[in-house]
Ligand SMILES: O=P(O)(O)OC[C@H]1O[C@H](OP(=O)(O)OP(=O)(O)O)[C@H](O)[C@@H]1O
Ligand code: HPA
């Protein structure tokens with residue numbers, strides 16, 4: 316680990332803010348949260364509890380990084396949604412937008428399934444790494460273009476369990 320970028324408390328406060336914004340915007344509607352596995356699993360679990368609205372949860376697993384620190388650009392569906400989202404208000408929960416390739420692909424894919432609405436809530440975004448612009452309604456933190464781990468984010472499947480977000484020493488992946 317290099318240094319802690321976002322503490323447990325900073326993450327908790329930000330999730331409360333995001334959940335309040337979503338609750339205000341979606342009042343009176345039922346939201347279908349779609350978590351993108353595996354990275355978004357901790358975010359999904361904390362966000363769903365903070366959100367004071369009736370929600371349902373679905374998960375989709377896609378992978379473009381494998382054990383590398385840069386996106387291959389090739390997105391594979393490892394697990395699809397279990398049900399139809401036609402007519403649903405879908406809010407996609409992502410842990411991070413790095414190149415934007417995963418989300419851009421996912422939004423096209425989900426958009427083709429006729430949801431009533433489709434928005435994104437991402438905890439982290441790296442503005443300097445973006446290769447494709449993706450329309451994102453809710454953003455937690457803009458972070459520097461460094462590889463980060465923790466709070467769901469992995470390097471070669473490790474560190475997802477950390478309760479905070481930290482940068483990884485470059486020599487670990489160089
Ligand atoms: O904007 P991008 O450059 O596409 O990167 C973001 C995506 O990469 C990570 O997933 P990963 O493929 O590592 O799968 P994982 O969540 O199972 O770790 C992350 O969880 C996002 O889904
Ligand atoms: O910085 C990152 N860390 C972990 N996983 C990731 N997937 C995209 N960017 C990252």
Ligand SMILES: [Mg+2]
Pocket residue numbers: 354380381468469470
């Ligand atoms: Mg990963």
